[in-house]
Amino acid sequence: MPLPSNTLSIAVLPGDGIGTEVTEATLAVLEPLAKRHGIGLAFETLRAGAFCYRDTGTAMSEETFARAAKADAILLGAMGWPEIRAADGTEIAPQLDLRFRLNLYAGVRPFRALPGVPVALADPRARDIDLVIVRESTEGLFFSRDRGTVTHDMAEETLRITRTVTEKLARFSFGLARQRAARRGRQGTVTLVDKANVFRAFAFMRGIFADIAAEYPDVAHGAHYVDAMALDLVRRPWAFDVLPTENMFGDILSDLGAGLVGGMGFAPSADIGDTHAVFQPAHGTAPDIAGKGLANPTATILSAAMMLDWLAGKGAGQGFADAAAELDAAVDAAFAGGLRTPDIGGADGTAAAARAIAARIGSAGG
Numbered sequence: 135m136p137l138p139s140n141t142l143s144i145a146v147l148p149g150d151g152i153g154t155e156v157t158e159a160t161l162a163v164l165e166p167l168a169k170r171h172g173i174g175l176a177f178e179t180l181r182a183g184a185f186c187y188r189d190t191g192t193a194m195s196e197e198t199f200a201r202a203a204k205a206d207a208i209l210l211g212a213m214g215w216p217e218i219r220a221a222d223g224t225e226i227a228p229q230l231d232l233r234f235r236l237n238l239y240a241g242v243r244p245f246r247a248l249p250g251v252p253v254a255l256a257d258p259r260a261r262d263i264d265l266v267i268v269r270e271s272t273e274g275l276f277f278s279r280d281r282g283t284v285t286h287d288m289a290e291e292t293l294r295i296t297r298t299v300t301e302k303l304a305r306f307s308f309g310l311a312r313q314r315a316a317r318r319g320r321q322g323t324v325t326l327v328d329k330a331n332v333f334r335a336f337a338f339m340r341g342i343f344a345d346i347a348a349e350y351p352d353v354a355h356g357a358h359y360v361d362a363m364a365l366d367l368v369r370r371p372w373a374f375d376v377l378p379t380e381n382m383f384g385d386i387l388s389d390l391g392a393g394l395v396g397g398m399g400f401a402p403s404a405d406i407g408d409t410h411a412v413f414q415p416a417h418g419t420a421p422d423i424a425g426k427g428l429a430n431p432t433a434t435i436l437s438a439a440m441m442l443d444w445l446a447g448k449g450a451g452q453g454f455a456d457a458a459a460e461l462d463a464a465v466d467a468a469f470a471g472g473l474r475t476p477d478i479g480g481a482d483g484t485a486a487a488a489r490a491i492a493a494r495i496g497s498a499g500g
């Protein structure tokens with residue numbers, strides 16, 4: 135069957151370990167979804183990751199990078215493998231290179247309690263958790279990646295915060311809060327997470343956020359120290375909305391957020407820049423369960439929904455927005471209807487989860 139005229143190109147990088155399994159499951163769900171909404175998705179699968187490095191000496195070839203960069207969006211599984219290391223001992227992580235090379239400064243990590251999925255906190259309000267960490271993903275402490283200096287007596291890494299990227303991060307965060315507020319029918323709130331009481335770099339960041347906040351009078355705005363936020367994400371996570379933060383803080387708090395709503399299998403993400411975006415689960419390659427068909431594909435499927443929504447925002451058309459909303463609803467309906475993946479004590483493996491979610495397409499609203 136020919137692809138519809140609104141067809142967009144999606145570079146698919148399954149990667150390593152469970153990355154390949156959750157990607158396959160996601161494509162299996164996207165197929166009926168695209169058909170139902172009359173949207174065209176032309177997938178091109180590209181090889182990159184740790185096993186690619188082992189076999190070819192390159193984690194992501196320049197040709198693969200160029201093809202991925204040319205696509206309308208990039209869908210990624212997960213990359214890295216403990217036993218396959220670069221010469222300096224670090225893990226193979228070409229997905230980080232994508233973030234830096236494509237300037238994907240906004241690492242969007244939504245955490246939402248799905249119906250039926252057990253949450254970590256006993257307080258009934260934990261069912262209302264619906265927050266987004268926006269992890270700055272091109273600078274902060276990760277600016278130092280591959281640049282740190284190590285001598286016999288000392289090791290040093292440098293944290294960098296720039297005005298340009300912080301302004302972009304702030305506008306992205308306030309824009310996201312505004313969009314979420316419109317969808318949820320309540321005011322949005324941006325809470326910057328920093329350590330402005332100790333480091334000048336974070337006082338600088340806080341000042342820029344305060345300036346940009348003035349452009350969004352409809353969005354409430356505050357700031358929180360990262361240590362206090364770690365506490366509050368356990369004490370009252372339902373109280374937060376959009377939480378922009380520095381790269382390393384976001385890396386750590388994201389895992390905490392995933393722990394609140396069922397684990398890494400439920401944590402989608404999008405790395406978004408001005409022109410490109412990569413959509414991938416927040417988890418890694420999980421070597422302990424790889425190859426067994428046990429991986430929960432939900433994080434990747436929800437990342438694909440974010441991809442469709444982002445494409446709609448870029449002008450792809452209402453069909454993409456509707457498909458995104460229906461995919462979210464299908465995931466909710468499948469879990470509300472009894473889907474239980476092994477990571478939450480159930481017996482529904484990767485393929486069964488994909489089937490259960492696909493079965494809700496067409497009946498879950500949207």
Ligand code: ATP
Pocket residue numbers: 152156214398399416417418419420421422423428429430431433477
């Ligand atoms: P990285 O270092 O890149 O974060 P990792 O494999 O060490 O990679 P994760 O993959 O993030 O760490 O996850 C840690 C553990 O959580 C895994 O070993 C696995 O047991 C579990 N896990 C992660 N993702 C999933 C998933 N999609 N489904 C089920 N379990 C998962």
